[in-house]
Amino acid sequence: QVQLQESGPGLVKPSQTLSLTCTVSGGSISSGSYYWSWFRQPAGKGLEWIGRVYTSGSTNYNPSLKSRVTISVDTSKNQFSLRLSSVTASDTAMYYCCSGYYYRGDSWGQGTLVTVSS
């Protein structure tokens, strides 16, 4: 199984754009038939699927976030990224990157906490 590691700022100001990167190791992001996904989890709450990208670059997003989300893949760096615009306090959460089939997470990164605050 591949390993995944999230990175990015832990603090984002309201109305700004949250940007996270997931680095994949132990395998090529271009091989296999995995989707590369982002999930999030506010403290003490449940899990939410944000969106996914395939190695071809095709994407799918949660309709509740679609207007603010962009997920992209950089096969040369074995990375994929999340951008979430116009953030508010309700976007404060632990963000996880994952690999998996369909809309599920087979392998998970350890997560990175993003706080939206001025």
Add this chain to the structure above:
Amino acid sequence: ESVLTQSPGTLSLSPGERATLSCRASQSVSSSYLAWYQQKAGQAPRLLIYGASSRATGIPDRFSGSGSGTDFTLTISRLEPEDFAVYYCQQYGSSPGTFGQGTKVEIK
């Protein structure tokens, strides 16, 4: 969008006992694309079961999943100390891959 409802919210059991967790979907889950995850405090979720009944790699056989359509069950045959955690179900066959609210299995 399918809404998943898990019950009970909390299950208080002793090590060695059997745990039965329920997940009910508001719409039929296509092709039994139903997964179960385990999440321990401060850790990322871990995939336990996919396809309603297939164990993920490395998952002990005390974990089993069953069900189809709208009703699914996760059973832990004999609870080990490391099994006390929160468990989530997820339908992953259609966007947006919705989760249940979780069942906490705690030590009695």
